[in-house]
Amino acid sequence: MKLSSSSQSGMSLVEVLVALFILALASAAIVMTLPRQPSGLDRELARLEDAIERISDEAISSGELRAIHLTAQGYQSQSWANGDWVAMARSNHRLPSSIQLAVRKGRDDRKDWPAIVADPTGMVSGRPLTLREGTAVRTINVSAAGQFRVER
Numbered sequence: 001m002k003l004s005s006s007s008q009s010g011m012s013l014v015e016v017l018v019a020l021f022i023l024a025l026a027s028a029a030i031v032m033t034l035p036r037q038p039s040g041l042d043r044e045l046a047r048l049e050d051a052i053e054r055i056s057d058e059a060i061s062s063g064e065l066r067a068i069h070l071t072a073q074g075y076q077s078q079s080w081a082n083g084d085w086v087a088m089a090r091s092n093h094r095l096p097s098s099i100q101l102a103v104r105k106g107r108d109d110r111k112d113w114p115a116i117v118a119d120p121t122g123m124v125s126g127r128p129l130t131l132r133e134g135t136a137v138r139t140i141n142v143s144a145a146g147q148f149r150v151e152r
Contacts, residue, residue: 039133049140049148052068056118059121060121064081066117070115078091098133098134099132123146124147125142
């Protein structure tokens with residue numbers, strides 16, 4: 001006579017699939033809460049926005065014009081002194097070689113006038129700036145009210 005055992009050892013296929021599904025949900029929740037690493041273009045855009053805000057603040061506190069002048073490799077802060085734009089100390093920023101910075105030219109543009117200018121009231125004026133890295137493009141526009149905004 002054979003004795004039969006009512007207990008089975010191991011897990012059924014359904015139990016294994018349920019356990020895998022729960023692990024997949026937990027993994028997806030963790031990945032979705034991780035912060036996104038900004039691209040090099042987004043970091044440079046944030047740095048340029050900070051520079052614009054800084055010249056605006058400096059123009060208010062000093063009571064003088066401040067500007068951002070574009071160079072072939074990046075940009076630099078400038079101040080208006082004795083009827084001419086003068087580079088401010090330690091204000092050069094060199095862009096990575098993968099990022100290009102361009103300014104949209106207007107008909108009335110003077111060659112010696114910077115792309116972005118802040119007056120002593122804090123109003124910012126300037127032409128649209130475009131940052132490009134590969135196919136990614138970000139444009140900074142300055143409104144008539146002196147506020148700037150980014151278009152992606």
